Amino acid sequence: MPEAYFIVYNPMTVNVMDALGTCDTPLDLLGFLTRRDGRDLSESTWLDFLDFDPALDKRGMVETFAIESYAISYIAHQIAAHRPHAKVLLVDGVRRTVQETIRAHGKPEAVFISAMSSNFPTTVCTTLALNHGKIPVIIGGIHVSTSPGDSDLFIRNHVPYPELVSEVRGSGDSDVIGRVLRDLGNKSLKRVYTGLTVIEDGKWGASNVEEMPPLQLSFLKRIPLIGNLVVQAIRIQPIAPFLGCPHSCSFCSISTVPKALRRFTMRSPEDVVAELEHLQKDGVTLKNRLFFFLPDNILLAGKKLEELLDLIIEKRLKINYIAQASVDVADDERLLKKLRLSGCSHLFIGFESLNLKDLKHVGKKSVKAIEKSGGSAPDYYASQIRKIQRHGMAIHGSFILGLPNDRFNNLSDNTGHDYGRFCTSNHIGIQATPLSDLPGSQDFITTHNEGTWLFGEQGTMDYLISLVTCDLSEGNRIPPANLSQSPLVVLHMAYEAINRVGWTVNALKSASFMGVKGFFAPTISGRHSFKERIIDAFVAFAVPLIVSQYRDHAIKVLSSTEDARGSMERLWEMETDPDIKSMFKRYVEAFIASGKHRSAKDRVG
Structure with a gap:
């Protein structure tokens, strides 16, 4: 009898935009993705319909930066805790596919799928095929929480066994996963489960979770002389000290999720440090010392953040990490020192725009500070950037293109080029994205009420297909009149900003600048070891090169x-x-x- 096992699947985003206007049902989309006739899907052919055309894989930014999905690892460890004698296999559709896993191991007890909006079309197609094989599917993730009707519309209404399709809204916490597994055993799976606890202690290190081969920073091979060295040496691992967001920004899909389902939750500092130590149990190398702290804004934790930083410093952990923060972190000198001593090597900061009117338009908190400074937005941001860089921490900034006060005069004179020049002159990286409405957000609802969407009204097949643009690679709303309502213009400006900053020569200049800063502002381990100080400098040099991969993406x-x-x-x-x-x-x-x-x-x- 085959060994009991579960699949936890983070689907790739696929480039199915050429299918716009050609699909009447999800089965047609499945046919497009598999290069087959979707009407041939049956209980005898379902496994063949899990063979998606790899030429349509749309490599996302997360894959480009070789950052593993923390979501599927976390859910896998939840399952592993409840079913310690069952194997839990992680799958992403590239390194390990659902089809080859089932061929090798037989039918799983269930497949758990993490659905962001951009990979929801892949989720739909996978579930259609699995359902014909009578395999239970439990879908979780942001999309089913923000657009709950889509599971019925695009999945349950098109499968022979809708009772085998379930969804988890909110968090996949211990209580929810326990109930799901119990109901699976009783063959009484519910349509919907609701979870409240965003993150918990102890969900790591299980021996019955089978990871995939590590991702690689393959695009860095373009860097002269050291590219291959960096690719082979470095791996970025995600970790989540805390999750959840108390805010309700209009552009964020989380804004429509009830507050009880997205409440801020922090793990104990001891548990976070224990996980870090577990990952380094066999010794510290560049493959297990670089981490990405997942919270959207590390400052949300307040004093609890300092407790974590203090413990990392006390333990003298040999780590370097990337985190997200708001620009006002530069105003707290004491916190900057603790961040750096604890290993912070890079901050991702949302600048959004260099135009004060547009910053007011998006409700940016920094507006008051800019006005109080008496200077311009670029001057204020540059001053804040210098404060952070003095502590050895590199920066890459997020900018939005397609705002009401952006300008486009021609291919070489536009807001995108302005952003590129600002970033190169201040030695920071850039993530520049066209303004896009994430499903479930207030802006998305407004756009659909006003009829200013680009690709398809919510509920249509074109809407389902165009969800693949929600990886922030292009816009999904009609741009403003100042940009001729042209999505082509907006995409061009975003690319030109990224292209200038990510160009190899400019990336190396920023890397060299930060390498020196990193050497003279070491982490706690670097303060006590010259070797560690050199590693701090190397990481400070390497991270801007890693960020330059936005260009390759x-x-x-x-x-x-x-x-x-x-x-x-x-x-x-x-x-x-x-x-x-x-x-x-x-x-x-x-x-x-x-x-x-x-x-x-x-x-x-």
Whole structure:
């Protein structure tokens, strides 16, 4: 009898935008993704319909930065605690696929799927196939919490065994996972489970969880001389000291989730440190010392954050980590010192815009501080950046393109180029994204009420397909009049900002600048060891190079292949303004790969 096991699956986002306007049902989308006729799906063919075309994989930013999904690891450890004698296999559809796992191990007791909006189309197609194989599927993640009707509309209404499809809204906590597993055993799976505890102690280190081979920072091979060394040496591991958000920002999908389901929860500092020590139990190398702290804003923890930092410093852990914070972290000198001593090497900060009117438009908290400073937004941000960098911590900033006061005069004179120049002159990295509405957010609801969506009204197949744009790679709403309502213009500006900052020469300049800063402002371990100080400097040098991979990711998403159009070609074909279309003609040709069945001239003629 086959060994009992479970699959915990984080699906890839897939490039199915060429299917817009061609699908009447989810089965048609499944057919597009598998290059088969979806009507042939049955109880005898279901396993074949898990063979998705790898040419349609849309490598996300998380995969580009080789950061594992903490969500599926956490849920896997929840399952492992309740079923210690069952194997729990992590799957992502690339390193390990659902199809090959089932072929090797037989049918699992259930498949747990983590669904962000961008991978929800893959989730739908996977579930359709698994249901025909009579395999229970439990879907969790942000999308089912913010758009709960989609599970019925796109899955249960199209499968023979809807009772085998369940969803967890809110958190997959111990109580919820325990009830799910008990009901699975009793064959009485409920449609919906609701979890309240966002993060718990002790959900790590289980021996019956089988990880996947590690991701690699493969794009860094382009860096001269040291690229291969960095790729082989470094691995970034996620860790979540605390999760949950008390805010209700209009652009965030979490804003529509009831507060009880997203309440801020912190693990004990002792448990976090114990997990870090467990990951380094066999010795410290660059493959187990670089971490990404997951909270959207590390400052939310207040005094509890300092308790964690104090314990890390007291233990003299040899770690370097990346965290997210708001720009006002620069105003707390004492906290900056603790962050650096505890191992913070890089901060991701949301600047959003350099225009004060647009900062007011998005409700940015920094507006008051900028006005109080008496200077401009770029001057204020530059001052804050210097305060942070003095402590040996690199920065990359988030910027939004497509706001009401952005400007576009031509291909080389626009807001995107302004952002690129600001970042290179201040030696910081950049994440530049077109303004997009995440499903469930207040902005998404407003856009659909006003009819200003780009690709499909909520509830339609085009809406389902266009969810793949919710990885922030392109916008899904009509841009403002100041940008000619052109999504092509907005995408161009975002790319040009990323391209300038991520260009190898500029990335190396920022890396060298931060390497020196990192050496003279060491972590606690670097204060007591020259070798550790050198490692601090190396990490400070390496992280800006890692962040420069936004450029590689953007090029891959924007460029066309023989199997699928890239975003740039697709948006050029959608463009209705003849002047903009003419202006971009030769520019777009560069994003159409050579050697296709149609020449660039034919495709952009």
